Amino acid sequence: MxxxxxxxxxxxxxxxxxxxxxxxxxxxxxxxxxxxxxxxxxxxxxxxxxxxxxxxxxxxxxxxxxxxxxxxxxxxxxxxxxxxxxxxxxxxxxxxxxxxxxxxxxxxxxxxxxxxxxxxxxFRDFHRKLVQLEEESLHVTQKQVDKLLRKEIDMGSNEKSYLPKGIDPLTLDKVLEVLGKGVRGLTAEVVANEIGISRTTARRYLEHLVAEDKIAADLAYGTVGRPERVYIVTT
The missing domain is CATH 3.40.50.2300 (Response regulator)
Structure with missing residues (x-):
């Protein structure tokens, strides 16, 4: 391999x-x-x-x-x-x-x-670690096994270790804090203005939270213009 x-x-x-x-x-x-x-x-x-x-x-x-x-x-x-x-x-x-x-x-x-x-x-990290171990030795230590199982260990103990590139944990906490104040849900533009980041950046963080089932997304239909995507804390 x-x-x-x-x-x-x-x-x-x-x-x-x-x-x-x-x-x-x-x-x-x-x-x-x-x-x-x-x-x-x-x-x-x-x-x-x-x-x-x-x-x-x-x-x-x-x-x-x-x-x-x-x-x-x-x-x-x-x-x-x-x-x-x-x-x-x-x-x-x-x-x-x-x-x-x-x-x-x-x-x-x-x-x-x-x-x-x-x-x-x-998976790429897991695969590379496995390949490296196979190339180096047929036997593993407990520490090496723990590293292979890190996806299970860290998901419970240190979830932020697996944040994707471009998602900062401090900014993520701020986004969640702002969302917690919006009872009926907030748009990416409102979140961006509250934190002081661009609308595109806010949307990236919000969609990440949707993917992680931390928040939900819905469409709000106003009287004029296209419906807006709003984000609501579910937990």
Whole structure:
């Protein structure tokens, strides 16, 4: 294995428009290469066998299969193949099943780029650490194991360690503080004016919080002009 080579990704998604969006998202993240798109069970099994990708982006529901069943098969046959579920399925038992089988992450559609990017960057770090350990030794120390499992450890103890590039924790706290004052929700422009940042920057922070399920977004319809996107604290 070579830690410097691009991580090969197979997209398993029957909606080709969604698959193309994921492919374009991947093109914006350094270190990844899409090696194929599969829209059915037969295509997925064939491409997994031929391409032997490092990572699957996998949906749950297909006309001819259940993605979780494919996940079980691939995990039994290809232990080193990692999977990120990308699906509209929100049922808790489906999420639990995916976690028990061993997915790296579980992303609920519609996919927000910042959440997608965060997941892929975490996987890239994990993959590189694993490759480095395989090249150096067949045995690992407890400290090295802890680093491999850092995504689970830090998500609980130090969530801000995994903030995506361009998201500052202090500014993020200010955004949340301002949102907490807006009972009916605030627009990106109002948040920007309160903090003293640009509207574009405010929107980036707000959409990050939406992707993390920290806040919700809705449309407010006024009497004149287009509807505005408003953001509301949900927790």
């Amino acid at each position: 070579n830690g410097n080579r691009e991580i090969e990704v197979l997209i398993v998604e029957d909606d080709l428009r969604v698959a193309e969006i994921q492919k374009r998202f991947l093109e914006q993240i350094e270190g990844f290469q899409t090696v194929g798109i599969a829209a059915s069970y037969v295509e997925a099994k064939t491409l997994i066998e031929i391409m032997q990708p490092d990572l699957l982006l996998l949906d749950v529901f297909f006309p001819d299969m259940n993605g979780l069943d494919l996940l079980k098969e691939t995990k039994q046959q290809t232990k080193q193949l990692n999977v990120i579920m990308i699906t509209a399925t929100k049922e808790i038992h489906k999420v639990q099943e995916a976690i028990q089988i061993g997915v790296f992450d579980y992303i609920i559609k519609p996919v927000v780029f910042e959440r997608f990017k965060q997941s892929l960057l975490r």
